[in-house]
Amino acid sequence: MARVYNFSAGPAALPEEVLLQAQSEMLDWHGSGMSVMEMSHRGKEFMSIAAEAEADLRELMGVPSNYKVLFLQGGASSQFAMIPMNLIGRTGKADYFRTGSWSKKAISEAKRFGEVKVTVNSEVEGKFTSVPAAGGFELSADAAYVHYTPNETIEGVEFGYIPDTGDIPLVADLSSTILSRPLDVSRFGLIYAGAQKNIGPAGLTLVIVRDDLIGTPLDGTPTMFNYATHAENESMYNTPPTYGWYLAGLVFKWLKGKGGLAGMAEINQRKATLLYDAIDNSAFYANPVDKACRSWMNVPFTLADAALDESFLKGASAAGLKTLKGHRSVGGMRASIYNPMPEAGVKALVDYMAEFERTHG
Numbered sequence: 001m002a003r004v005y006n007f008s009a010g011p012a013a014l015p016e017e018v019l020l021q022a023q024s025e026m027l028d029w030h031g032s033g034m035s036v037m038e039m040s041h042r043g044k045e046f047m048s049i050a051a052e053a054e055a056d057l058r059e060l061m062g063v064p065s066n067y068k069v070l071f072l073q074g075g076a077s078s079q080f081a082m083i084p085m086n087l088i089g090r091t092g093k094a095d096y097f098r099t100g101s102w103s104k105k106a107i108s109e110a111k112r113f114g115e116v117k118v119t120v121n122s123e124v125e126g127k128f129t130s131v132p133a134a135g136g137f138e139l140s141a142d143a144a145y146v147h148y149t150p151n152e153t154i155e156g157v158e159f160g161y162i163p164d165t166g167d168i169p170l171v172a173d174l175s176s177t178i179l180s181r182p183l184d185v186s187r188f189g190l191i192y193a194g195a196q197k198n199i200g201p202a203g204l205t206l207v208i209v210r211d212d213l214i215g216t217p218l219d220g221t222p223t224m225f226n227y228a229t230h231a232e233n234e235s236m237y238n239t240p241p242t243y244g245w246y247l248a249g250l251v252f253k254w255l256k257g258k259g260g261l262a263g264m265a266e267i268n269q270r271k272a273t274l275l276y277d278a279i280d281n282s283a284f285y286a287n288p289v290d291k292a293c294r295s296w297m298n299v300p301f302t303l304a305d306a307a308l309d310e311s312f313l314k315g316a317s318a319a320g321l322k323t324l325k326g327h328r329s330v331g332g333m334r335a336s337i338y339n340p341m342p343e344a345g346v347k348a349l350v351d352y353m354a355e356f357e358r359t360h361g
Contacts, residue, residue: 005345008323009153009298009336010176011196016340018250036246041239046246050235053249060252060261063185063208070207070227071235071245076102076175076194078225079205080109083171083190085221087145087213088114095119095143097163100128100152101329102173110147113218117143128155130290135164145169145189145213151177151295153197154327156287156334158295162187169213176297178206179255180339181265189213195244197297198338200251204244255339264339271337271346272296278350284357302332308360309333319352321345 006013029036032045039046054069063069072078088094088110096107097120110116120137122130139146146165151158153176162184163170169189178193185191190213195204207227214227223229229237258264276294279285284304287294303309309325309332316324326332337346 002320004320004322005341005348006322007335007337007341007345007349009197009327009334010194011202012198012336012338013340014200014247015251015254018247018254021250022247037243039242041236041242046242049246049249050240053245053252056249056252056256057206060179060255061183061185061208066211067185067208068211068214068227068231070209070230071240071248072205072207072230073203073241075202075205076173076192077105077109079173079192079207080106081112082225082227083145083147083192084110084113084218085225086217086227087169087171087190089144089216089218091142091144093117093140093143095140095146095168097131097137097146097148098123099131099149099159100157101154101327102152102175103147103149106147106149106173114144119146120148122157127288128152128157129288130293131157131159134161137163139165139168143168145171147171147173149173151175151297153295153298153336154330154334156289156295156298156300157293158297160292169210176295176336176338179251179261179264180268180297182261195248197336198251200248201244203241204248206248267343268296268337268339271341271343272299274343274346274350275299275335275337278353282353282357284361285353297338298334298336300326300330300332300334304361306331311360312356315356316349316352319348321349321352324349 026035093115095117098107098118099122107116117140119139120132122128146168150172171190172188174191175194176197179198189210191208193206196202209227214231217226279287279301285301287301313325324333324335326334
């Protein structure tokens, strides 16, 4: 059976090379006679897998030595609670940017643990299509941290810059853009990301947190929700998502073979440009996002006649272009073109869009 081009927002496609390697190692990892799924997380085999994956990630992202890298469970949604539980106690207050569906959820959860100020709210008439210009916001002097979502997966809205928060720790939900381009980790106090877009399979969550932000949780914080628990035990306090960790390590190796994050950025920019040009040069398709705030990873678009949506999706599926339906809250289409999506996949989509316009426009 031929593999399709999977444009799902997540769980998303994985590199074919990674899947083939995992397949070849499924029953016997490096002569151990065991699958990685069967290994003790404290055994020397898995400990070597874990250590190498962390080392490769640190190299790829240039993670400074005063940051811990945690491989956790619970998805990015659990971090909506873990972050205030661990960080807000210093002042009892935090600033949040409200720029789309995921930041709205983060705000709602944070309000359970302290005083939350929505410093930025880019919603206009129920829609999110832009972010503020750099410096176009005021922060609370007593905020324990500032939280933002660099890329809103559902709306396809992305920050083209890292907000300057001065001495206030900056927290970022990088679930849909992590590893897609170089990033100065030292600009952040904490980065978190669900794995199922650019890292690996669903079930693994990555947290990169500066050392000085660990160890002052709110009273009553559960042991498993305390970053210190995981930092002190090298993410092995309980049984971690071992197979997801292993697959993430294979993805990190794959990225290094692609020229690292600089090489990946060049590929991703070409893919996004190709798709946006196809949309912009057509009267049949449209993208609702301000051009200065368009996502490299998630490209929503609409057809001139919404009555053609089902026909478009049916034809795309027949052509091997899968999961292009937009989120139910936005409608239309959405093409998620994360790292594993090859340029040939985007080219195939653009060609299909042109043919569909020719026959239905």
